Amino acid sequence: MSEVQTIQQHLPLPDESLQKQTTTLNLGPTHPATHGVFQNIMEIDGERVLQTVPTIGYIHRAFEKIAERRPYYQVTTLTDRLNYCSAPINNMGWHLTIEKLIGITPPKRVDYVRVMVMELARIADHLVCNSVIAVDTGALTTFTYVFQYREKIYEIFEEVCGSRLTTNMGRVGGFERNFSDVFFAKINEFIVQFPKVMEEFETLLNRNRIFMDRCIGAGPISAERALNYGFTGPNLRATGVDYDVRVAAPYCSYDEFDFQIPIGSVGDVYDRYMVRNGEIWQSFSIIKQALEKIARLEKEDPKQKNVFYAPEADKYHLPAKPDVYTKMEALIYHFKMIMGEIDVPAGEVYHSVEGGNGEVGYYLISDGGRTPYRLHFRRPCFIYYQAYPEMVEGGLLSDAVIALSSLNVIAGELDA
Amino acid sequence: MPLDNATIQQKLTAKFADAISEWETPYNLLSCKVAVSTITDVLAYLYNDSELSFQFLTDLTGVHFPERAGEELCVVYHLHNMRANSRLRLKVYVPIDNPCVPTASSLFSAANWMERETYDFFGIIFEGHPNLTRILNVNEMDYFPMRKEYEMEDPTRTDKDDEMFGRGSLV
Numbered sequence: 094m095s096e097v098q099t100i101q102q103h104l105p106l107p108d109e110s111l112q113k114q115t116t117t118l119n120l121g122p123t124h125p126a127t128h129g130v131f132q133n134i135m136e137i138d139g140e141r142v143l144q145t146v147p148t149i150g151y152i153h154r155a156f157e158k159i160a161e162r163r164p165y166y167q168v169t170t171l172t173d174r175l176n177y178c179s180a181p182i183n184n185m186g187w188h189l190t191i192e193k194l195i196g197i198t199p200p201k202r203v204d205y206v207r208v209m210v211m212e213l214a215r216i217a218d219h220l221v222c223n224s225v226i227a228v229d230t231g232a233l234t235t236f237t238y239v240f241q242y243r244e245k246i247y248e249i250f251e252e253v254c255g256s257r258l259t260t261n262m263g264r265v266g267g268f269e270r271n272f273s274d275v276f277f278a279k280i281n282e283f284i285v286q287f288p289k290v291m292e293e294f295e296t297l298l299n300r301n302r303i304f305m306d307r308c309i310g311a312g313p314i315s316a317e318r319a320l321n322y323g324f325t326g327p328n329l330r331a332t333g334v335d336y337d338v339r340v341a342a343p344y345c346s347y348d349e350f351d352f353q354i355p356i357g358s359v360g361d362v363y364d365r366y367m368v369r370n371g372e373i374w375q376s377f378s379i380i381k382q383a384l385e386k387i388a389r390l391e392k393e394d395p396k397q398k399n400v401f402y403a404p405e406a407d408k409y410h411l412p413a414k415p416d417v418y419t420k421m422e423a424l425i426y427h428f429k430m431i432m433g434e435i436d437v438p439a440g441e442v443y444h445s446v447e448g449g450n451g452e453v454g455y456y457l458i459s460d461g462g463r464t465p466y467r468l469h470f471r472r473p474c475f476i477y478y479q480a481y482p483e484m485v486e487g488g489l490l491s492d493a494v495i496a497l498s499s500l501n502v503i504a505g506e507l508d509a
Numbered sequence: 510m511p512l513d514n515a516t517i518q519q520k521l522t523a524k525f526a527d528a529i530s531e532w533e534t535p536y537n538l539l540s541c542k543v544a545v546s547t548i549t550d551v552l553a554y555l556y557n558d559s560e561l562s563f564q565f566l567t568d569l570t571g572v573h574f575p576e577r578a579g580e581e582l583c584v585v586y587h588l589h590n591m592r593a594n595s596r597l598r599l600k601v602y603v604p605i606d607n608p609c610v611p612t613a614s615s616l617f618s619a620a621n622w623m624e625r626e627t628y629d630f631f632g633i634i635f636e637g638h639p640n641l642t643r644i645l646n647v648n649e650m651d652y653f654p655m656r657k658e659y660e661m662e663d664p665t666r667t668d669k670d671d672e673m674f675g676r677g678s679l680v
Contacts, residue, residue, distance in 0.1 A: 157630070194536075323565070323617070440536070456585065456587070475626075476619050478622075479618070509645070
């Protein structure tokens, strides 16, 4: 064996690097500025980024393989852990995919509550992203301020499903149980309190000279490049393309709601920030509309108060716990469902929802077995993060950091 | 500018005739099988034709069908024409002993990582790809884990087998 060992070079370094004229910098995998477990090997000349190579996969958990061995209802917990900042959207997207496969149309009340929950999740997701941009520009106050309201959103989720971050919310055809009065009371409380907080957040940042100077022109991408890179969601809309799955392919009765799609113009950090803020207001308006629609439904027909899942999804919906303990039939159904013995038709379906970061898609092939034959998650983060080098190369290192936070790359969704 | 499934099918058939087959529309999403030798031309035609203009690659992934002899591995493209709001699914089948598909990354930058992921999990080789290396798994890995021959459960265990999951041995 030769004495000379070849050192594996992970990055094709420019010549200056070897002469120590530029610096190789490891940003991540556990760096406070990356907000998640991913690494960027950067070649910097002074403060200017010459080259960056992202390395991903640090928290890869093989969800697609695991999903091939799980009955359909157990896949929901995997979807939680994709974009964990807006887990309910992923949950609903998965239920909608199976509903599409089976051919179930949930009742209107279920649709409206789903819309409310998803829009709350979107607000929580965008609050995290926008306040973290502020943190990376040096303003910690706004972050601690709005996180209180993310907490309140999590309390609302807790009322629906009992958990907060990874929610595992809902079932095929609807929800696991009816919604408590506390749930509606908490939403009403949120609706009263939130606008003031959001206005204050915007007052602190939107026209803040320091914040604007830091964000405007940082990490830009053109609409053409963004589309070619497969951008969706707020990051695409910040470049000026008004693509939104809620409008392009409405699900959950989104077509009944009146809302606008905020768009930006140049696709820099400031545009992404402003688009997300605009979306928070739109989501807020959607939640109010949904509450009104539910109230109208219940007023017209008091029986609607007991509707929380589609009757035709009976076969896929776990019976109420007291029934399982006292009734033979309910116990049998419970057992069959838990063992995954419920028939699911064979078929091939793609369904997508507008997630916190863009089009979250589920490509499902079912062969009629108890588990998916193949399930692929279209994770928007994974697709648009590959544009990151193009966005930051030639810019300043500090711009690279805020560009990363403004893209809202969630490690769970990136790595699946 | 409305673009219905019949128009897409008609235009593609007129241009590529026999290279495209197995037309179906599961859940109203037009889907077809494209011969591996023509996939680059089909993607380019779909991209450049002013009426079709499928310029957005929504998703690219692989599937393993062990029972399809001679075409075990499948690459699935989901394309989107955002202006007309219409979607299209293309499938390319390749044999497992020669799993080579031309890359789409010269047309769509988005395909770069998606193809790396597909290579990583299925071992499908995208010819012409600028950097076809593993992306989510470690570089030292010497197998392709999403292929169906890799069982999820520990093979030494006899108390848990595939029968419990509704299908027998897949290999």
